[in-house]
Amino acid sequence: MTTSNMAQNILTAVGGQKNVQSLIHCSTRLRFVLKDEKSINDDQVKAIDGVLSVA
Numbered sequence: 666m667t668t669s670n671m672a673q674n675i676l677t678a679v680g681g682q683k684n685v686q687s688l689i690h691c692s693t694r695l696r697f698v699l700k701d702e703k704s705i706n707d708d709q710v711k712a713i714d715g716v717l718s719v720a
Contacts, residue, residue: 666714674713680704 666674676682679697684704689696699705707719 671713671715675710675716678706678709678713 675695676685679685679699680701681704684700685697686700687698689698705719710716710719
């Protein structure tokens, strides 16, 4: 899976671009601030190749 495909899959699983209030990338993680936490599909995010965990 390419990085671009992974990013698109993650974005879809967190409820789409309109649900993302902000995104921060630290050295090992993507940290999302979402408008609606209920829109995220944890199982879908965890199933993406390259995703290690969801907190």
